[in-house]
Amino acid sequence: MLIGVIADDFTGASDIAITLSKGLTGEGGLETTQYLGVPDAPAAGQVEAGVIALKSRSIPADEAVAQSLAACRWLQAQGCQQIVFKYCSTFDSTDAGNIGPVTDALAAHLGAQQVVVCPAFPAMGRTVYQGHLFVHDRLLSESGMEHHPLTPMTDANLRRVLQRQSRNPVAHIGWQTVVQGRQALRDAFAAARQQNSDTTLLIVDAISEQDLTVIGRACEGAPLVTGGSGIALALPHNFIARGQAKGQRASVPPIDGPEAILVGSCSGATREQIAEHQKKHPVMMIEVADVLSGKTVPDHLVAFIQAHQGEAPLIYSSGDPQTVKAIQQQYGREKVAAALDSLFGTTARQLIDAGVRRLVVGGGETSGAVVSALNLSALTIGEEIDTGVPAMISQGEAPIALALKSGNFGGKDFFARAVATLRGGIA
Missing domain, CATH: 3.40.50.10840 (Putative sugar-binding, N-terminal domain)
Structure with a gap:
């Protein structure tokens, strides 16, 4: 190395x-x-x-x-x-x-x-x-x-x-x-x-x-x-x-199968991407209060994803900065973050157990929660989906394809492009 x-x-x-x-x-x-x-x-x-x-x-x-x-x-x-x-x-x-x-x-x-x-x-x-x-x-x-x-x-x-x-x-x-x-x-x-x-x-x-x-x-x-x-x-x-490396182009095999998009970012770019995705694909918004009260649980999110397979379904917890600040002041920043991390992490694990093979995640904290919950050890880097966001394949006997997006990254149609790229389409 x-x-x-x-x-x-x-x-x-x-x-x-x-x-x-x-x-x-x-x-x-x-x-x-x-x-x-x-x-x-x-x-x-x-x-x-x-x-x-x-x-x-x-x-x-x-x-x-x-x-x-x-x-x-x-x-x-x-x-x-x-x-x-x-x-x-x-x-x-x-x-x-x-x-x-x-x-x-x-x-x-x-x-x-x-x-x-x-x-x-x-x-x-x-x-x-x-x-x-x-x-x-x-x-x-x-x-x-x-x-x-x-x-x-x-x-x-x-x-x-x-x-x-x-x-x-x-x-x-x-x-x-x-x-x-x-x-x-x-x-x-x-x-x-x-x-x-x-x-x-x-x-x-x-x-x-x-x-x-x-x-x-x-x-x-x-x-x-x-x-x-x-x-x-x-x-x-x-x-x-210096001749210590030859230089090469990254590539990974495409992964077909069920897909899911999980988004926990509140950035302006992500909110625009969600709005764009909603025009053609099923989208579910979750309320933080419902998560904290136990009204919304991972089973509900998994059921929504399974009901819309093949349609690039997206679930998100997002809002403008003022709304997010008000929620944090009401419930406590750490409590809100922990609850959402747990929700998305557990949901991702249940989705993979249920057969989902392609996973797109929006937001740095949410991405961390998801990959931690999946207990993945290493990812092979593939082609670039959008600036700064690669397609990745987990290593092991049952590989899954992932795209992990920072909040402000990606064009308006990023989520649909990411799903297609992970399946082997053109980014």
Whole structure:
């Protein structure tokens, strides 16, 4: 294994896995496997990039650090020459963590003198300029992320955000340097090392995929790199150019059979996707109050899916930010999250036991709950359904096909496209 990734949620893990699997256009990527939690056995010999999906984004910082270090040690034991800490392209975190504490701990463990920090993902409208994070044409703090129920992002200045979380100094390398190319950026890295002998976290600007390519190539040999999935765009190139990998196109066999779509995201993009899907496919909304009272149970959801087989049925618990906030204030954020995670996880397990072979899940927390409930160990990465969302096949005797979608990812018709792709259609 050449590259090891520690991802702080399940959909983010899928996102960077497809990035590593694709590599640069015309060159191909690495054979990539996504692991659901830290494996208890060695990786298969052909795996060139391993992505460990944790559910550590919103847990206490000390727990996130412990899980991330355990993942790092396993990846090192597989021979990884470079570790990537992957977090959301909207830098989801609070002043207590978890991006800063995990980065600090990994840097200390790996002996990294400086660490690139770049959440940019231009394909999804996330760019970093002058150390500020933008979502399309808006600052992060004005993008809607300031209302996130778990990690409200009220400051777009990444230097300030990260410094409040980290014990290491935070510096910045501007786009004017990045645009000059790989060598100019490596010279900037060297200059930063001369200015500070302590471990330094370097916020690096990026407003295009070309910028990310420059950053990835400049990170050749770096023991630790951090960012959104875009940071991995050119990392396979470094190993292919050195002859350590050949470059290849990802593919997995299609899986036919019953399908189900489970959605727990409240993002604006997901709500639009649900509305679009509802025009042609059966959709069931569940009320949080009914879940908490026991009025809505997994059996009801399974019955709805089974009654609409072949129609791409979708079940969701979603709402606008104001509605979600009111529900959390009434019942308690942790109680609501635990109840929905349990509902979707148990429903997914019952659906698979009943013969469902294709499963599409919307929302990072919901995806984590589902794959945890299914007790899957590893997923083979296939073709890209939509930007940042791959088709995946579970390993084992009775494989199932999955697509795990972050809340803001995908076009309006994503859910129908995902079901068709998992069956072997054209994405």
